[in-house]
Amino acid sequence: xxxxxxxxxxxxxxxxxxxxxxxxxxxxxxxxxxxxxxxxxxxxxxxxxxxxxxxxxxxxxxxxxxxxxxxxxxxxxxxxxxxxxxxxxxxxxxxxxxxxxxxxxxxxxxxxxxxxxxxxxxxxxxxxxxxxxxxxxxxxxxxxxxxxxxxxxxxxxxxxxxxxxxxxxxxxxxxxxxxxxxxxxxxxxxxxxxxxxxxxxxxxxxxxxxxxxxxxxxxxxxxxxxxxxxxxxxxxxxxxxxxxxxxxxxxxxxxxxxxxxxxxxxxxxxxxxxxxxxxxxxxxxxxxxxxxxxxxxxxxxxxxxxxxxxxxxxxxxxxxxxxxxxxxxxxxxxxxxxxxxxxxxxxxxxxxxxxxxxxxxxxxxxxxxxxxxxxxxxxxxxxxxxxxxxxxxxxxxxxxxxxxxxxxxxxxxxxxxxxxxxxxxxxxxxxxxxxxxxxxxxxxxxxxxxxxxxxxxxxxxxxxxxxxxxxxxxxxxxxxxxxxxxxxxxxxxxxxxxxxxxxxxxxxxxxxxxxxxxxxxxxxxxxxxxxxxxxxxxxxxxxxxxxxxxxxxxxxxxxxxxxxxxxxxxxxxxxxxxxxxxxxxxxxxxxxxxxxxxxxxxxxxxxxxxxxxxxxxxxxxxxxxxxxxxxxxxxxxxxxxxxxxxxxxxxxxxxxxxxxxxx
Amino acid sequence: xxxxxxxxxxxxxxxxxxxxxxxxxxxxxxxxxxxxxxxxxxxxxxxxxxxxxxxxxxxxxxxxxxxxxxxxxxxxxxxxxxxxxxxxxxxxxxxxxxxxxxxxxxxxxxxxxxxxxxxxxxxxxxxxxxxxxxxxxxxxxxxxxxxxxxxxxxxxxxxxxxxxxxxxxxxxxxxxxxxxxxxxxxxxxxxxxxxxxxxxxxxxxxxxxxxxxxxxxxxxxxxxxxxxxxxxxxxxxxxxxxxxxxxxxxxxxxxxxxxxxxxxxxxxxxxxxxxxxxxxxxxxxxxxxxxxxxxxxxxxxxxxxxxxx
Numbered sequence: 001x002x003x004x005x006x007x008x009x010x011x012x013x014x015x016x017x018x019x020x021x022x023x024x025x026x027x028x029x030x031x032x033x034x035x036x037x038x039x040x041x042x043x044x045x046x047x048x049x050x051x052x053x054x055x056x057x058x059x060x061x062x063x064x065x066x067x068x069x070x071x072x073x074x075x076x077x078x079x080x081x082x083x084x085x086x087x088x089x090x091x092x093x094x095x096x097x098x099x100x101x102x103x104x105x106x107x108x109x110x111x112x113x114x115x116x117x118x119x120x121x122x123x124x125x126x127x128x129x130x131x132x133x134x135x136x137x138x139x140x141x142x143x144x145x146x147x148x149x150x151x152x153x154x155x156x157x158x159x160x161x162x163x164x165x166x167x168x169x170x171x172x173x174x175x176x177x178x179x180x181x182x183x184x185x186x187x188x189x190x191x192x193x194x195x196x197x198x199x200x201x202x203x204x205x206x207x208x209x210x211x212x213x214x215x216x217x218x219x220x221x222x223x224x225x226x227x228x229x230x231x232x233x234x235x236x237x238x239x240x241x242x243x244x245x246x247x248x249x250x251x252x253x254x255x256x257x258x259x260x261x262x263x264x265x266x267x268x269x270x271x272x273x274x275x276x277x278x279x280x281x282x283x284x285x286x287x288x289x290x291x292x293x294x295x296x297x298x299x300x301x302x303x304x305x306x307x308x309x310x311x312x313x314x315x316x317x318x319x320x321x322x323x324x325x326x327x328x329x330x331x332x333x334x335x336x337x338x339x340x341x342x343x344x345x346x347x348x349x350x351x352x353x354x355x356x357x358x359x360x361x362x363x364x365x366x367x368x369x370x371x372x373x374x375x376x377x378x379x380x381x382x383x384x385x386x387x388x389x390x391x392x393x394x395x396x397x398x399x400x401x402x403x404x405x406x407x408x409x410x411x412x413x414x415x416x417x418x419x420x421x422x423x424x425x426x427x428x429x430x431x432x433x434x435x436x437x438x439x440x441x442x443x444x445x446x447x448x449x450x451x452x453x454x455x456x457x458x459x460x461x462x463x464x465x466x467x468x469x470x471x472x473x474x475x476x477x478x479x480x481x482x483x484x485x486x487x488x489x490x491x492x493x494x495x496x497x498x499x500x501x502x503x504x505x506x507x508x509x510x511x512x513x514x515x516x517x518x519x520x521x522x523x524x525x526x527x528x529x530x531x532x533x534x535x536x537x538x539x540x541x542x543x544x545x546x547x548x549x550x551x552x553x554x555x556x557x558x559x560x561x562x563x564x565x566x567x568x569x570x571x572x573x574x575x576x577x578x579x580x581x582x583x584x585x586x587x588x589x590x591x592x593x594x595x596x597x598x599x600x601x602x603x604x605x606x607x608x609x610x611x612x613x614x615x616x617x618x619x620x621x622x623x624x625x626x627x628x629x630x631x632x633x634x635x636x637x638x639x640x641x642x643x644x645x646x647x648x649x650x651x652x653x654x655x656x657x658x659x660x661x662x663x
Numbered sequence: 664x665x666x667x668x669x670x671x672x673x674x675x676x677x678x679x680x681x682x683x684x685x686x687x688x689x690x691x692x693x694x695x696x697x698x699x700x701x702x703x704x705x706x707x708x709x710x711x712x713x714x715x716x717x718x719x720x721x722x723x724x725x726x727x728x729x730x731x732x733x734x735x736x737x738x739x740x741x742x743x744x745x746x747x748x749x750x751x752x753x754x755x756x757x758x759x760x761x762x763x764x765x766x767x768x769x770x771x772x773x774x775x776x777x778x779x780x781x782x783x784x785x786x787x788x789x790x791x792x793x794x795x796x797x798x799x800x801x802x803x804x805x806x807x808x809x810x811x812x813x814x815x816x817x818x819x820x821x822x823x824x825x826x827x828x829x830x831x832x833x834x835x836x837x838x839x840x841x842x843x844x845x846x847x848x849x850x851x852x853x854x855x856x857x858x859x860x861x862x863x864x865x866x867x868x869x870x871x872x873x874x875x876x877x878x879x880x881x882x883x884x885x886x887x888x889x890x891x892x893x894x895x896x897x898x899x900x901x902x903x904x905x906x907x908x909x910x911x912x913x914x915x916x917x918x919x920x921x922x923x924x925x926x927x928x929x930x931x932x933x934x935x936x937x938x939x940x941x942x943x944x945x946x947x948x949x950x951x952x953x954x955x956x957x958x959x960x961x962x963x964x965x966x967x968x969x970x971x972x
Binding site: 075077085086087209212622635636637656 | 682686687713716739764765771873879923954
């Protein structure tokens with residue numbers, strides 16, 4: 001084993017050296033970008049730039065390394081030289097993988113380690129750092145391992161259909177995509193482990209059978225099938241997109257409606273029906289007329305009258321929407337503001353603003369509710385901002401809103417409330433058309449707009465009729481000093497709730513306070529009619545996936561999943577994929593268990609399942625049976641119809657045979 | 664001789680697409696001695712060897728080698744089998760010495776003296792890189808790597824390809840050296856008939872993917888005869904002759920090569936009423952060429968002659 005590992009390391013040392021140079025240059029570029037701008041407010045170790053460069057480099061390098069490790073010995077005689085040695089094929093596979101992953105770790109890890117040491121050395125980076133910030137880079141680094149196995153698989157597979165050799169890359173791509181979407185870091189690690197495990201098992205299976213499907217252990221076959229299904233789904237998807245280009249794309253099909261606020265404070269209802277002009281009515285259902293023409297207003301004209309809004313979302317009670325771990329990771333420490341010679345970050349861990357000197361690149365202290373402290377902790381006092389306060393003027397605790405003066409490193413209380421009416425959220429209103437810098441503050445029971453001195457311009461109660469009313473949209477109306485506050489379901493996941501309870505609108509004037517308010521009537525549930533291109537797309541989607549989406553009510557479609565999607569998906573599976581699969585299975589005399597297994601597979605996975613089935617299977621030739629003259633498979637010792645064995649080679653009368661063994 | 668065959672195949676068949684490369688090969692190779700597998704290019708020799716070593720899955724049929732199923736050769740079986748590949752491919756970036764060191768790590772029976780002896784015989788410098796070796800030198804290195812573990816069974820796939828006469832002689836001597844131990848077996852495929860004549864005890868002949876002969880070399884040699892028939896004028900058209908391999912026609916002469924020459928053959932030839940009929944000696948090479956040439960139509964000359972009324 002050691003000899004094989006050494007051989008593999010030596011054999012691939014060139015590509016490793018090349019990778020090392022490329023990776024080092026990429027990190028040097030990150031370094032140069034950072035040091036070129038001393039006031040750069042970012043932590044280079046947690047920067048999007050390093051995350052993307054790591055993701056790209058690890059994926060490509062892993063793929064190339066894995067591919068080369070097999071390709072170097074793919075010539076038949078060299079492969080035979082490798083395989084024909086007194087060790088198991090599993091041992092040969094393991095030797096290659098140990099060497100490959102060691103080289104991968106070296107090439108990817110060494111420059112990164114150097115970069116981390118540089119960034120962590122005091123005086124180099126003027127930004128907060130904590131270990132969790134390295135998690136995205138670590139995840140992308142590990143996500144290169146599935147690419148490594150995908151590279152090996154691509155060269156190892158003896159596929160009849162040449163293009164199908166690269167289908168294994170699909171699962172690695174899926175892993176890269178989904179690791180940024182999981183709620184927790186451990187889930188991403190699990191995803192990488194599963195992806196790499198499937199691909200590694202498929203490669204191991206390929207080593208057992210010189211890359212053929214036939215002759216692999218059952219787990220190798222299963223892993224190969226699983227490894228290709230994602231690639232086949234991508235292929236089917238791309239095929240559907242290409243086919244869709246043959247159809248005219250209609251902008252909208254179905255019906256939908258929504259409300260909008262005009263600059264003069266009128267709430268209008270937009271109703272969109274496929275094939276018809278958009279209908280714009282008031283809340284009583286009367287068409288909105290253009291005062292100049294007396295005709296129903298055109299949408300373009302209406303759009304110019306829409307009021308600008310400031311939006312603020314408060315956390316919804318009982319619902320903890322934490323987002324993905326990568327999103328959370330990005331807000332561990334957020335750039336806040338910079339002065340001439342200092343950079344300030346809001347560091348979530350300490351709940352304080354932390355300052356760095358631009359010249360020395362070292363921490364100068366922190367600002368908390370009780371003022372400046374030379375260390376990070378202060379006296380333990382901390383702000384309670386849950387949202388990213390990037391560029392914000394104010395910070396808050398549960399009961400006090402503070403204004404920060406970074407030049408003097410002091411803070412001043414702007415607004416105070418009682419403990420039973422805590423501050424839920426606040427937002428700077430800096431738009432010039434809102435009449436000067438204000439702050440919108442929402443507490444548990446009220447919403448108010450404060451001027452720069454912290455005095456209320458107006459105030460209204462916040463008594464939500466629906467628990468989902470957590471989104472605040474503040475409109476500045478005409479004439480000036482008129483406002484409308486529209487409270488509606490907040491957050492991107494409340495689409496359906498937004499149709500049922502579109503919101504509560506309060507009209508407010510600077511002097512008079514609340515003028516009037518209304519609850520907006522529920523909107524009709526939107527109907528979505530699939531277009532021809534959508535139908536093609538449904539046809540190539542795995543029926544099991546579509547059914548899961550429908551059962552789990554996953555919010556992939558704004559108006560809910562159209563029922564036709566299931567019909568098309570299951571229809572293509574039942575009417576096309578299953579019959580083709582069963583016909584091929586019968587033609588090539590699959591055993592009953594295999595036929596049933598593939599039948600279920602095709603039924604559940606539809607078109608991508610069929611592509612996978614066609615990709616992995618090897619179809620033996622058929623010849624007429626010498627006895628019954630019907631086609632029979634050449635890999636079976638007997639004819640399945642008449643039971644005849646294969647005829648011995650025809651005699652020519654020139655054969656020379658004599659016994660070689662004594663007795 | 665040990666009665667247990669060292670290689671046994673039963674109905675071994677391999678298709679590439681719809682084309683059979685080896686068809687229903689049933690063969691037994693006795694332990695000890697040298698067994699030559701012969702045939703024209705594309706007759707299935709390399710495919711057979713690859714299947715025997717578990718490097719290629721048979722389409723159907725099976726076999727055993729040293730008592731192990733060829734579909735699942737364990738490491739201990741591979742340790743007892745030396746295999747020399749046809750193209751003599753090795754890692755170009757390795758030096759001759761590194762190749763030896765690499766190979767020696769895997770084979771517990773590695774004999775460095777043999778390795779050094781063979782590379783010395785081929786004039787290979789231990790520091791020379793494989794990529795800088797000529798094809799013949801590479802063949803020598805491959806041979807050294809194959810012989811040094813002192814395998815019980817040596818399988819050589821066309822080992823003489825690219826070798827000059829001196830190197831070929833060295834190869835043959837190596838084979839003779841190896842078979843000093845009576846339980847060692849060499850199974851090799853080749854086109855070099857003088858080498859076969861020098862070292863082979865038994866032969867098997869593959870013709871268009873089918874085994875046509877499997878016997879001791881002497882039996883094969885004795886089975887093939889060449890007869891020269893002289894005629895006063897042009898030789899008559901050739902009737903159907905049992906065991907006819909080839910016939911060459913020239914002015915007043917017909918030279919016929921047959922297998923299983925017997926009374927019926929002789930009677931058929933005498934029926935042509937030749938003025939003179941005599942058996943002529945035939946070399947093993949000529950015998951093979953006749954045996955592996957096209958059947959039925961025979962030679963180009965005869966086809967043309969037969970086309971005349």
